[in-house]
Amino acid sequence: MQKRFVKFLSLALLAMGIGMGTQQVTSHAWTSTNKYTWRSGKDQAAIYYTNTKKNAYIWNSRFTKKLHNLKNYQYTTWYVNRSFVRKNKVYYSISNLGSKVKGYVWHGYVTPAVVKDINRFNSDSDYLNYLNTDKSQKLSRALLKLIPNANVGLDLSKQAAMNKITDYQDVINLGMVSGTVTEGMITTKTIVHDFLMAPNSSISGRAITVGKMLAAKGYTRDKLASLMSQGYQVGIYVNDGAANSVGKSGYPSTISFSTSVQNNMALVLAKAK
Numbered sequence: 576m577q578k579r580f581v582k583f584l585s586l587a588l589l590a591m592g593i594g595m596g597t598q599q600v601t602s603h604a605w606t607s608t609n610k611y612t613w614r615s616g617k618d619q620a621a622i623y624y625t626n627t628k629k630n631a632y633i634w635n636s637r638f639t640k641k642l643h644n645l646k647n648y649q650y651t652t653w654y655v656n657r658s659f660v661r662k663n664k665v666y667y668s669i670s671n672l673g674s675k676v677k678g679y680v681w682h683g684y685v686t687p688a689v690v691k692d693i694n695r696f697n698s699d700s701d702y703l704n705y706l707n708t709d710k711s712q713k714l715s716r717a718l719l720k721l722i723p724n725a726n727v728g729l730d731l732s733k734q735a736a737m738n739k740i741t742d743y744q745d746v747i748n749l750g751m752v753s754g755t756v757t758e759g760m761i762t763t764k765t766i767v768h769d770f771l772m773a774p775n776s777s778i779s780g781r782a783i784t785v786g787k788m789l790a791a792k793g794y795t796r797d798k799l800a801s802l803m804s805q806g807y808q809v810g811i812y813v814n815d816g817a818a819n820s821v822g823k824s825g826y827p828s829t830i831s832f833s834t835s836v837q838n839n840m841a842l843v844l845a846k847a848k
Contacts, residue, residue, distance in 0.1 A: 607828040611665050613658040620654035621827040622816050623669065624710045626686040633669065633678035642678045645685070650713070651676070652778075653685055658827050665826065672777060687825050688817035693729075693736050693836065702729040706811070714771065715813040717782035718842060721789065722809060723800035728847075731810035735841035740810070743845035747794075747802070750842045754788035771840050774816065799844075807844045814839040 607613040615621060625631075631645040638661070648671070657668035667685065670677035688711045696702040706715045706727065719725045734740045750768035758775060767785050774781065789795075803809075814836075822829025 605827070610822075610824065610826050610828045611658060611660050613826065613828040615656045615827070620656040620670075621818070621830055622688040623653040623655050623667070623685040624688055625649050625651060625653070625684070627684050631680070631684040633676070633680050635678060638679065643676055645680065648676070650710075652688070652713075655685070655827055658682065667827075672774070682825065687821045687827070687830060688815075689821055690814050690817045690819060692819070692834070693733055693812055696729055699727065699729045702732065703727050711815070711817045712813065714778050714781070714815045715811055717778050718785065718811065718813070719809070721782065721786045721796065721799065722803065723796055724803045725809045726803055726807070728808035728810060731808050731843065731845055731847075732812050732841070733810075735810035735843045736812035736836045736838050738837045738841075740843065740845060742848055743808075743810075744848050745807075745846050747807075747844040748842075749789060749794065749844065750840060752789055752792050752794065754791055756784060756788075767842065768840050771813075771815075802844055806846050808847070810841060810843040810845065812836070812838065812841040 605613065605615050605619060625645050625648055628646055628649065632641040633643040633645065634640065635642055651671050653669045653671060655667045655669050658665055659668075660666075665682040666679050667682050668677075669680055669685065690711050691705060691709070693702070696705065706712045706719070719727070731740070731743055734742065740746055750771075751766055753764065753766045755762050756765050756770055767788055770784065770788070771781055776784070786796075789799075818830040818832060819834040819836075820831045
């Protein structure tokens with residue numbers, strides 16, 4: 576699978592001293608016969624969120640039994656790997672991370688995860704509001720909690736997302752911090768960027784692991800708080816597998832990952848020159 580290959584490649588390059596913090600992976604093993612009928616590879620599911628607060632049910636494969644009520648899963652990330660037509664309506668096959676909750680749902684009850692173009696924000700406050708409220712930015716919020724009194728700078732975030740930081744000094748690229756991650760009985764070497772781009776655990780779980788990786792390299796909460804008090808800003812951009820645009824219907828077949836942004840995940844600290 577692609578994610579496993581990317582993870583293997585990341586580790587190989589890391590062993591040779593080459594970082595992948597600037598690489599963006601956008602290819603997907605998707606097939607579509609028309610805009611309604613679509614299927615993805617096992618590890619290439621499209622990301623969706625709950626789009627209703629009313630009763631909305633996830634059904635079994637025969638549509639004879641209600642398995643779950645979506646109104647109870649307002650903050651769940653759903654993975655859609657199939658869309659199809661049943662009785663003139665479009666349905667999705669969905670599951671949460673780990674597939675403990677899965678089944679079939681009418682497409683209108685969920686909405687695709689779409690990140691906003693960072694270059695369209697005009698102020699720090701607008702960007703911070705987006706980070707604090709948009710469902711696509713759950714991972715951003717979890718990462719920012721690792722940095723006490725985080726002072727997010729829009730301009731620094733834009734430059735970090737484009738891998739071209741020119742107006743700042745004393746840059747600390749937290750995304751390139753290396754460490755070890757244990758999954759089950761296997762411990763591997765990786766960097767923060769690559770670990771976050773291979774979501775094998777929950778957002779909170781990934782944030783906890785990143786916090787440990789940073790602390791192991793001296794970037795404890797106290798150290799990060801000290802850097803903020805010294806005038807450092809935070810540059811952050813997180814895609815986390817979300818689309819960059821999608822058609823009005825929201826169907827998976829209309830999802831696009833085309834973007835001018837160079838980095839799917841950027842997390843840096845720096846001072847203005």
